[in-house]
Amino acid sequence: MLKELRLYPKYVAMSVKSSLSYKTDAILQIISFAVTEAVSLATIYLIVGAVPSVGIWTFEALAVLFGFTLIPKAIDHMFFDDLWILAYWAVRLGELDPYLTKPINPLFQFLAKTFKWAGAGELVVGVVIMCIFAPQCAIVWTASNTIAIIVCALLGMFVFTGIKLLFASLAFWVKSSGVILNTVYNFCNYAKYPVRYMGKAFMSIMFYVVPFGLFLYYPVELLITGGNVWWAALWSSIAAVVLITLGLFVWHRGIRRYESIGN
Amino acid sequence: MIQLINVEKHFKKPVRGKGVWGMVKTLFSRKYTLVKAVDGVSFDIADGEAVGYIGANGAGKSTTIKMMSGILTPSSGEILIDGKRPYKSKERNAVLKNIGVVFGQKTQLWNDLPLTETYDLLKGIYDIDGDEYKKRLGDLVELLDMKEFLSAPVRTLSLGQRMRADLAAAMLHNPKTLFLDEPTIGLDVLVKRNLIAAIKSIRAKYNTTLLLTTHAMSDIEQLCDRVIVLDKGKILFDGTTDGVKHMFGDKRNITVMLKAPATPDALLRFGFAFPEASDDLMQVKFTVDAEKQHVNEFLQDVLGAFRVEDVKIVETDIEEVVRKIYEDGVTDNASGDAETARVVDNAGNDGATVEDGE
Numbered sequence: 001m002l003k004e005l006r007l008y009p010k011y012v013a014m015s016v017k018s019s020l021s022y023k024t025d026a027i028l029q030i031i032s033f034a035v036t037e038a039v040s041l042a043t044i045y046l047i048v049g050a051v052p053s054v055g056i057w058t059f060e061a062l063a064v065l066f067g068f069t070l071i072p073k074a075i076d077h078m079f080f081d082d083l084w085i086l087a088y089w090a091v092r093l094g095e096l097d098p099y100l101t102k103p104i105n106p107l108f109q110f111l112a113k114t115f116k117w118a119g120a121g122e123l124v125v126g127v128v129i130m131c132i133f134a135p136q137c138a139i140v141w142t143a144s145n146t147i148a149i150i151v152c153a154l155l156g157m158f159v160f161t162g163i164k165l166l167f168a169s170l171a172f173w174v175k176s177s178g179v180i181l182n183t184v185y186n187f188c189n190y191a192k193y194p195v196r197y198m199g200k201a202f203m204s205i206m207f208y209v210v211p212f213g214l215f216l217y218y219p220v221e222l223l224i225t226g227g228n229v230w231w232a233a234l235w236s237s238i239a240a241v242v243l244i245t246l247g248l249f250v251w252h253r254g255i256r257r258y259e260s261i262g263n
Numbered sequence: 264m265i266q267l268i269n270v271e272k273h274f275k276k277p278v279r280g281k282g283v284w285g286m287v288k289t290l291f292s293r294k295y296t297l298v299k300a301v302d303g304v305s306f307d308i309a310d311g312e313a314v315g316y317i318g319a320n321g322a323g324k325s326t327t328i329k330m331m332s333g334i335l336t337p338s339s340g341e342i343l344i345d346g347k348r349p350y351k352s353k354e355r356n357a358v359l360k361n362i363g364v365v366f367g368q369k370t371q372l373w374n375d376l377p378l379t380e381t382y383d384l385l386k387g388i389y390d391i392d393g394d395e396y397k398k399r400l401g402d403l404v405e406l407l408d409m410k411e412f413l414s415a416p417v418r419t420l421s422l423g424q425r426m427r428a429d430l431a432a433a434m435l436h437n438p439k440t441l442f443l444d445e446p447t448i449g450l451d452v453l454v455k456r457n458l459i460a461a462i463k464s465i466r467a468k469y470n471t472t473l474l475l476t477t478h479a480m481s482d483i484e485q486l487c488d489r490v491i492v493l494d495k496g497k498i499l500f501d502g503t504t505d506g507v508k509h510m511f512g513d514k515r516n517i518t519v520m521l522k523a524p525a526t527p528d529a530l531l532r533f534g535f536a537f538p539e540a541s542d543d544l545m546q547v548k549f550t551v552d553a554e555k556q557h558v559n560e561f562l563q564d565v566l567g568a569f570r571v572e573d574v575k576i577v578e579t580d581i582e583e584v585v586r587k588i589y590e591d592g593v594t595d596n597a598s599g600d601a602e603t604a605r606v607v608d609n610a611g612n613d614g615a616t617v618e619d620g621e
């Protein structure tokens with residue numbers, strides 16, 4: 001583990017350098033993700049304008065929620081995007097071979113090699129939206145809830161990564177698990193809206209089955225209603241530990257079944 | 264010391280139905296055919312040995328190397344490299360530190376970055392000490408003649424350069440054992456010859472144990488003292504390189520292009536070399552057993568008897584050797600037959616063109 005940590009900056013530097021050899025590509029990625037997110041926020045604005053606001057959920061509050069959900073997703077996107085490749089092709093096309101012949105964790109090598117600028121674009125949009133709209137909500141900022149919401153964002157990244165690792169690793173059994181992963185992952189989009197008002201059944205699913213409600217929506221709800229955000233941090237850390245552990249377990253089980261590719 | 268003890272690797276292939284309905288059934292059926300890619304292979308390789316691992320396409324060579332280098336887990340049997348198993352999570356790091364692998368078809372280099380970046384990362388991965396790294400990289404750059412492309416992005420390298428670079432990457436941490444899976448595939452004759460020469464000098468310098476798969480018999484002749492022939496997952500032959508050559512008779516296929524049509528008389532004179540003339544008698548193929556006949560003497564005789572325009576000599580291809588062993592059994596000393604034409608036509612052979620002196 002120590003060696004992996006020591007090498008991580010080197011990997012990130014190399015993947016950033018690699019992606020910079022396609023500068024326009026990197027810039028286009030950033031812009032395209034920023035525009036996509038801005039458009040979906042505008043959509044929320046139009047919808048909220050058309051219906052009277054639901055309780056505390058003014059447009060400003062919704063914008064803060066929207067901005068927050070982007071942050072953990074974006075950080076995961078920047079550093080762990082290759083889990084999609086694991087899900088869709090790496091197993092089927094035998095692309096894991098070179099990572100298995102080196103005396104260092106193969107999963108680490110596979111994930112550390114790619115840095116995604118698109119994620120950086122998403123992160124910037126998320127942070128900017130939060131900075132614009134948070135002051136316009138009736139949030140009492142204290143050192144405690146500020147730190148707590150940042151902790152929630154970081155833990156949220158691990159939950160995203162854990163979910164991706166878990167479902168991507170199913171590829172070792174089904175060769176390509178991209179469709180499954182995509183279906184689960186897309187539930188995160190519902191967490192951009194007040195999950196609590198979407199019906200009991202759906203809310204339970206979003207909190208306890210695919211926990212996007214728990215680690216994306218819940219922290220912001222607590223922040224806006226003046227609750228204790230650390231409760232959300234606690235639940236997020238439980239979700240992170242459980243999902244990362246499960247993901248690693250399935251990966252380790254799966255890699256033993258890895259078959260490479262014939263010719 | 265490498266030991267393979269009754270190693271098997273099976274792949275399950277789903278039984279595919281025909282047509283749309285068949286495809287749907289495939290999705291839900293649990294029927295498989297079992298491909299026995301490696302089917303009970305045992306051998307030992309001592310430290311410092313150089314072994315050629317040959318066999319037809321699909322014989323199971325790559326699968327064996329993948330099991331020896333940590334990529335695949337055997338279905339049964341055991342692989343011990345200095346007593347440790349590369350496919351066990353607790354033992355793999357200890358094994359992998361001491362081996363280097365090159366798969367000719369795949370690169371382990373970072374495509375968009377200069378080679379030096381990949382090497383620098385490998386320095387960290389294998390915990391290579393700074394001074395040691397500098398010295399070793401310097402030596403390899405010289406042995407493999409890599410100076411000119413050391414700082415170019417990998418994607419701009421030619422296949423031959425890339426192969427040398429991959430070889431250097433596999434040797435950087437001073438592995439005790441090197442696995443090379445078709446390192447000369449797709450390279451043209453001259454590039455290939457240089458690469459083989461470089462591997463030879465690397466081995467001379469570091470005394471690395473070598474396991475090599477290739478399609479060119481000449482690669483094996485130049486690098487390996489021992490040959491293991493694999494066929495359909497089973498070992499067909501395991502012995503010295505000279506033994507294989509002897510068994511096969513070390514055939515050379517010599518084609519001469521003529522300035523004037525060959526006379527039947529002259530052809531009869533060379534009957535012992537199984538001449539095969541083209542319809543217009545302007546081209547004749549001979550098959551010579553280099554063990555019984557000096558090739559240079561034979562050429563002198565041919566040059567004296569015919570008006571020769573050009574001469575082409577083609578060595579044996581591995582597939583040919585395997586086929587021979589298979590058809591004739593392991594003891595029989597093969598005799599030349601009508602396969603001459605097929606050998607000459609085989610693309611990618613080591614064809615040496617000799618100008619005639621007239």
Ligand SMILES: Nc1ncnc2c1ncn2[C@@H]1O[C@H](COP(=O)(O)OP(=O)(O)O)[C@@H](O)[C@H]1O
Pocket residue numbers: 259260261262263274275298299300318319320321322323324325326327
């Ligand atoms: N990942 C795989 N999945 C299914 N079949 C495979 C796989 N790898 C190899 N095979 C099969 O196993 C056999 C041996 O393959 P391989 O070891 O690549 O042969 P070689 O390297 O000698 O050409 C072939 O029939 C090949 O199709």
Ligand SMILES: [Mg+2]
Pocket residue numbers: 324325326444
């Ligand atoms: Mg092969």
